[in-house]
Amino acid sequence: MLRGFEHVGLTVRNIDRSLKFYVDLLGMSLVVRRPGLHGNEIAFVSTGNGMLELVCPATGALLAEDVAEGRAGVRHLTFSFDSVDETYRQLEEAGVEMVEAPRLAYNSDIVHKVAFCRDPDGVLIELTERSRNEPA
CATH class of the missing domain: 3.10.180.10 (2,3-Dihydroxybiphenyl 1,2-Dioxygenase, domain 1)
Structure with a gap:
């Protein structure tokens, strides 16, 4: 189970x-x-x-690459926050590579708002915020 x-x-x-x-x-x-x-x-x-x-790795690692359209693999990692706007602002101020500013989610039946950035190795990170009436 x-x-x-x-x-x-x-x-x-x-x-x-x-x-x-x-x-x-x-x-x-x-x-x-x-x-x-x-x-x-x-x-x-x-x-x-x-x-x-x-x-x-002790031998080092190359920068991550996005998964090409039509190729299987992990496209991004998603984390949920109380406020996407506030998180985006804090990351931007810290010099994080921002990819897409906060906007309403396309999949609004799941989350309310999203934004995107990259981690230090180039992995695409999705920041989400659930609507107040959405179950966690």
Whole structure:
């Protein structure tokens, strides 16, 4: 029986920079940071209802690439906030690469408002805000 969503693993180029983004800017909690296998460094960060596993290879990593239209793969990571406008402003002020300003969501039956940015490694991040009468 499925118990829930556990985590997504991400390869990162610089674990300190990624932790600054996910913990300091997005508000996630650092669960653990430790050496991994073969000189890698690993950190788990929690959103409260799921985690990201950040793996920084000792050999380095290339910048992420978007999944091409028609190709299978992860298109973006989505996180929910109380206010997309406020989160977008804070990220923009922190120098984060912003992709799309806050707007009403196309899938309004699920979320109210969305915006997009990129994490330090180029992964597309969707910021969402549920409408006040939407269940969480």
